[in-house]
Amino acid sequence: MIEHLLPPGVASRAAYGDELDHVPVLPEETAAVARAVPKRKHEYAAGRACARAALGQLGIPPGPIPRDSRRGAPQWPAGVVGSITHCDGYRAAAVARTADILTLGIDAEPHDRLPEGVFDAIVATDAERAALAAVTQSAPGVHWDRLLFSAKETVYKAWYPFHHRMLGFHEAELLFTADPDVPGTGTPDRGGYTARVLVPGPLLAEGKGPEVFTGRWIVRDGLLATAIAVPADTAAG
Structure with a gap:
């Protein structure tokens, strides 16, 4: 997957x-x-x-x-x-x-709702909650709360090797996009996301990497997966 x-x-x-x-x-x-x-x-x-x-x-x-x-x-x-x-x-x-x-x-999770209280307590910013409420209305077959949790894990994993400290869930803000619907279901099963890190300083290291992380997501067979891969040729130095 x-x-x-x-x-x-x-x-x-x-x-x-x-x-x-x-x-x-x-x-x-x-x-x-x-x-x-x-x-x-x-x-x-x-x-x-x-x-x-x-x-x-x-x-x-x-x-x-x-x-x-x-x-x-x-x-x-x-x-x-x-x-x-x-x-x-x-x-x-x-x-x-x-x-x-x-x-x-990379990250993988069960395609299910997050445990009660986790989403509001630690995962989502106010802007993300508003965005996810809208996308849930249009595509209720995707557990967007768990997808957000997973995508933020990939941001942390991509960011950590350059900064060597925790990145809190509220220190990155994500926006999802969906690829065209799966034929016959009306529910997207894959798409992309962008992540803006909200802490001061460069996203990775000075002169290295993009200003915003971009990633991909997929839902399949009761699981979801997310991934960020930053090409080396995006580095400025």
């Missing part, structure tokens, strides 16, 4: 169900989940397995993908950017060489 959102130059691997949940992690990775519950260990193992398979498509031999000491983000081989996601029934990773892609962020 995630592969439909990614441009040329990005390699990906996805696993459905528990396909890769029991693949062993490498010794350098075990400390990250030593005290985790089995569900978290399985997700972690599958995510790393997807990442190594995707790296293999770039001709990079399998190796450890440890977490950084600040927020637990994956640490990729030199010259590589990437992102990992997992939710119930789906795990995926996407990677690219920095010569092709400046930064990446």
Whole structure:
């Protein structure tokens, strides 16, 4: 599913169900989940397995993908950017060489409403709530609240490698667009989004990257996925 959102130059691997949940992690990775519950260990193992398979498509031999000491983000081989996601029934990773892609962020979620109170409490700005109310009227078959949550995760994942700090849900503002309706359903199943980061300073780093992130989204088989991939040739320096 995630592969439909990614441009040329990005390699990906996805696993459905528990396909890769029991693949062993490498010794350098075990400390990250030593005290985790089995569900978290399985997700972690599958995510790393997807990442190594995707790296293999770039001709990079399998190796450890440890977490950084600040927020637990994956640490990729030199010259590589990437992102990992997992939710119930789906795990995926996407990677690219920095010569092709400046930064990446992917996310997957169940296609369902967010838990009660989450949307208003932490996810949406006032402008986003108004925009989503309008699009929900025109396309009620899409869970736009969960889609917004997922898209903001991709913004954070793409932004974090340059700033190394949390980006709050209210520190980025998103606008969705939908591709033409799926024939016979009247409900869009994919589209795009733009994200404007609201904190002071450059979006990525001085002289690097676009002024606004753009991403893609898709809904399929009870899941939704979102992705941002910034081409390296958008960098100014």
